Amino acid sequence: MDIYKKKSLVTLISSLTLFACGGSGESGTPTPLTTPEAETSLELTSTLIAPEAENSLELTSTLITPEAETSLALTSTLIAPEAENSLELTSTLITPEAETSLALTSTLTPVIKIYNEAPTFNDRSVSVNFNQPASFFLNATDTNHDHLSYRMIQQAAFGSIALNMMTEEVTYTPSDDQVISDFFIIQVSDGEISTDARFDITITDSIAPKIQLLDQSNLFSTTVPIQISFDDLIKNSSITVNGDNNDCSGSIQLSHDNFLSCVKLQKYTTPIGKTATDDYIKSITLLINSPLQNNSMYQLKFNEQIENYHGLYLERIILNYQMIMTTPIINEISASAYSNSRRWFEIYNGTGKTINLSDYNFISKGINATGNIIENHNFSLPAQLIDSDSYVIIQAQESPNSSQTSAQNSKQLIVIDDPDYAPYWSGQGYIELINSVDQSSVDLVRFGSDTQISSAPLITGKSLVRSITHQDSGNGSDWTTTHFSTPAGINDVNDCIRDDDNDGIPDCSELKNSTFAGLPLYQWGARSNQKDIFIEVDYMKSNDLGITPQKEALQKVKEAFSNRGYSVHFDTGTLYHPGADISHDDFDLSGGNSVPFTKTINFAKEAGVSSLVDYKSQHMDLRRRQIFFYMLFASSQNIDGEAGSSGLAEMNGNDSIISLGKWGLNKDTIENNNALINIQAATIMHEFGHNLGLLHGGDDGINFKPNYLSVMNYLYQLDGLASPGNNEGDRYYGHRFSGSAVCDQQSLINGPRNNVEHFLIDYSNGTGSTLDETQIDESKGLGRTFTSGIDFNCNGIIEGKIGVLEINGPTWVFENETWLEKEVVSTMHDHNDWEKVSLKFQDHWPGNAGQSRSAIVTQKKIDFMLIDTQKFIAEKTPSDAFFKRLQGE
Template sequence: MIHRSRLPRLLRASVSPLLLAVLAACGGGGGGGGGGAAAEAPALAPASDQATTSAAPASGKLLLSEVASNYYSDDVAWFEIHNGTGATVQLAEYSLSSSWVDTSTGRSSRTPRGFTLPAAEIPPGGYLVVASRAHQNLRANSQMVYVGDGTRMPYWNASGSIELLRDGATVDFVRFGSSTAVPASEDHWGDAAVTALPSGANEHGKAIVRLAAGGMADTNGADDWRHVNFATPAGRNDVPPGVTDSDRDGIPDSAKVAGGTYGGLDLYAMGARPGRRDVFMELDYMQGSDAALVPRREALQMVVDAFARRNIALHIDTGSLHGTDAAAFNLGGGNPVPFAQCIDLDLAGTTPPAGCSSFYAYKSGHFDVRRKLVFHYGLFANSQRADGSAGSSGVAELNGADLIVTLGGYGFTGAEGVDRNMLTNLQASTLMHEFGHNLGLHHGGHEDVNYKPNHYSVMNYMYQFAGLSATPQSPYAAERYYLVNGMKGKTYCNLVENSPCGTAFVIDFSDGSGSELNELALSEAANIGRGSSGGAYADWDDNGAFTSSLVARNINPLWGTAKTVLKDYNEWGNLTLSFSRAWSGASYGYGFNADEASPTQPERRVNPMNLSARNRTVEDPLPQDLHQALRHAHRPWR
């Protein structure tokens, strides 16, 4: 059975109407088959059992070691090969036979068909992920390659089969669910199929594996395989069956204790601990002369501290940029990458504009595949404009794992004083804002209604660049409202509390404690909806004095003209940390649907093994008056 994907508007624009119509009629997903070659970016060495254990298959051969759960027909179906021999294996000397789907017709079949395997080397003890080429912007590396034949590609859901062959003879074989496929060499499978793979919109990130702890058993039968709740692509199958995620952060409990690993990754050594929610992020950064391209240590610490106040440990990895240990944001990844004047978080079926590089080329070339299901990946880059000029501050997947910060071209020098303060503060607020989109947040928290004074969050453009007041019930609480609406002579550098030009900048998500603001009947005494102290009030009618009667005014005019009720949202209570483990937000049913006016239906999440931003949010450029303040910071005569 082919399963329908709820394609958001952005993705639909990149898929042919004919293909959409065919797939919709057949219950299939969108996306193109893309059998052509894509740019390769080999940079990473495959993970190896030999690096962590001497265990190797007794058979000493090439083995199918993992098959991941799959559901949507336009998604990346993948399996893993382990080299148990003592020599490097050339993958192109082998071929694949598997169940499959034709994306042009929506037809799937459990009757296996053959696929040619690409050139790739698997070193002794190494692992390689082989995945379906669901669309053209998938880029292979030394840990992961893609397979397809025009619009036909390997595919399975609860049932299917995979066979690895050499010269027409079976090397290894597995079937699962209700598949009745048989291998070319019949003695390579001796009994019933492995029980069905979990397959459904909420069964993401699971797999059947040959366990490393079981010596990668190879008896040519279902008993060799075990169901696990956590797939481990390109690494050791070291998560035991039945392990759960009691912290709801996407990390198996077994990897949060000393000696436990996740695909060979020592997350415990990187700081993960039981009884606490842990989140990991790798940040790469472009090389260049613009100070905005390099994430400042102080900015990273501000974001980490904001999460720590909510007992969430955010572990950021920038490699050796700031030091040699985890306290200096070095978890063994994080890379300086080549400069490109323009970056694009491209969608399936599209190519970057001329002069731009694709975000996914960087990710494929520098991000360890073993991290894909547990690490967010971010890039500090120059610009999203083709000419490299200052523009959007960032772009991120909504309910996903990828983000970009683009503050290049604005003239940051990093010079001590106001310039450095602004650079540090805006890096911190932009990174946390884009990361918030990854965690399922919108500019209005649960909705895309921006500039709500009572939505006290870095997700709100009113507070992203201006920061938050330390005391939201004080006389200064409405300063940011006056600033963005051009009232009372407020500028970014003359805010009384926590200006972005100073060193006391505050960033945070909302806890939802702001009361509703009815624009048809506003009480100035309620201030911005978070209480009042010391005679504080919000001067909604801008008359310079407290108005005791109710005021009717549109207080988020930069978003819309209608007067409505503005609502806060408990963002901290609704973060989706386990991005690879769920298909919607923490409160199921509130995932954003880009084809609806409001977030009323669950939205399909991005599979992190795919390279396709199904929903993305592109930010506005820095406000003009903030840009002017920056220019004045290091050219005061202007």
């Protein structure tokens, strides 16, 4: 008997002889079985099915008698011993016509034949992107569920193969710049039978080629060839350049006149290795066959005709670049309408290396202290390193022999230190930059009708500027006048002339993706049709909270201006936002600074007194000066450093000092915290009001006018505005009758120690009626629409007309840079501060204090580069009574 065995099927063919083993109730030796109809041997054909385990086989058989169609059912169980060559079969046969039980015992000797099928493993084609690896699974199968193993039969000729036996994943990595097809063969085996599969690799490309400049610096030289590489294999035949006729027909073009004509080029190809062919390149070298203009802007264009190996075309690209400068150049020159203007010009270092200013000097006209003008004066420059691609401003002193110090000098600003002359020019003039070693001319700019050898237009705007690319072709076309100067920064507003919202910022710099001198004003919050006010706030390092700008105080001022249509952008740097990015909510525009502490500060530098001018020069980016106001939180103006006045500010200027040191401001209690925030907010708005042209009486210097409801008024600066109709005379009583048992209630309505939200700061809207001290009417109070009256004479009764009374008492008036105490009977009027603020953002001649203004004459805005120091308004130290109230006494 043979058994043909697969893992799931065994077939058994046998001849059996049956013996009776039961039915009569007797036992003994088995006898041959006789069927009911015939005594004959029966032939049995069986099919044996193997279950999951190989040692237990179940046999179901059908027994057919040879002479009759008698069907006998036979159910057998085949038990396999440990060896497969001896099988014991025990069966029970039931006859259909009689309940005779027949016992069958057989011994089988099988011959086992095992069938094993080969694994299935098909050839495959795989597409691989150019210069990109590709991974895929092998996907071999085996019907016997055998464990499969793989091995490499033939390696790829060009790429590399990585085979992961665990995951059955293979990764093909093409060689660099490979475009040739490849193949490899892998064999799979189940341990007995193996199958080979071939994998054909085709290199494809779906991404258009791009250029890669091998060395960016090569684009900035007149002598070094231009080297260019591609990220793809490029058909050499698609690279063409311009020849002798200067036309612009090549797929690569170089031009300095917007491709009206092109520079002659010669190309050289560079081999790319083993996968390259003669028809394809990866990089080229362009040799410039004609001299380029030094310091001039060129354009390098790559056209769409450039084609890669797979027929994809390069997208057109034009690169703007500047030829490297062998020397620094003069890049911007200020306008100058007045003889005492602090003229300036800008030097740009585009040499690709650091230079020292002391290697140069310059020649221009000069003016002395008496106004005498000479045609030529040689000005030396100090030792100062200037980085490549950087700007430095060279500026005149306020006057020769002025007290300005070298501390004002910075990497962006150099003040001329000449004992006799200051540089001079008007709408016309010249500046020549000289090499101080060999006295050769480095750069010469003549403007207007000056007779020096150069050419540029008359300066009619804010300044005379080169293009944004610093073009220097040696003729007047390099220069243009601009309405907005950009000192120490890139000339990026040359074509801007509009400022429709009158905030001093060109509208073009208030648009998305724009800049002003490289400053991202739009990102910082500037918008067209919106009056933007930028204020940089520097603060001295101190544990005194009065010197540290409080976020809530800045927010309170911001809201006061917002209510009138102005957008104030404070910049305290990382004070409340330590991150590297900016934050409008945290007043971080990446510019405010923590600066060194000094006990005494003022505008002018004196013995033992530091100067705001020096702090500003050292810590504020010079590019901001045309846009930003500068506010310095300092300690004291007193020489001993003790508590003094709250601040100091320029009138119609851009600088102010907040000096609240030693005032005892703290956060120890809720009331003290309120006072800290409220006092700071009121002082900021007061001092900034002077920058905007407001005096202590609005348009006059008369202080303590009760009807002038403004934070500019000493009566309301530190105590907050009175509330008409709600004990509106409380501030007046505290000032005029301090300590009086009749009128001074001590506690103020919404005073500085009260809730921050209720403390009022504002400029006056001018709606208060006039107070005539010759005929005071107490019932009219502050002269506003809603009034509860004021007991001006403090007799305990609010009466009608009470006659002559000096309401505001002896008042201090700041005249001729000194405080004068005056007591005069006068008519006190309110003032519309907000209208004055609006006029501030119109036009003024540079140097005009802004106290007189023609309504019909168009004037120029103040140029804070030419005149950055204005007359200032000092403040009086508050009374002892105020400090007692401040401490809650």
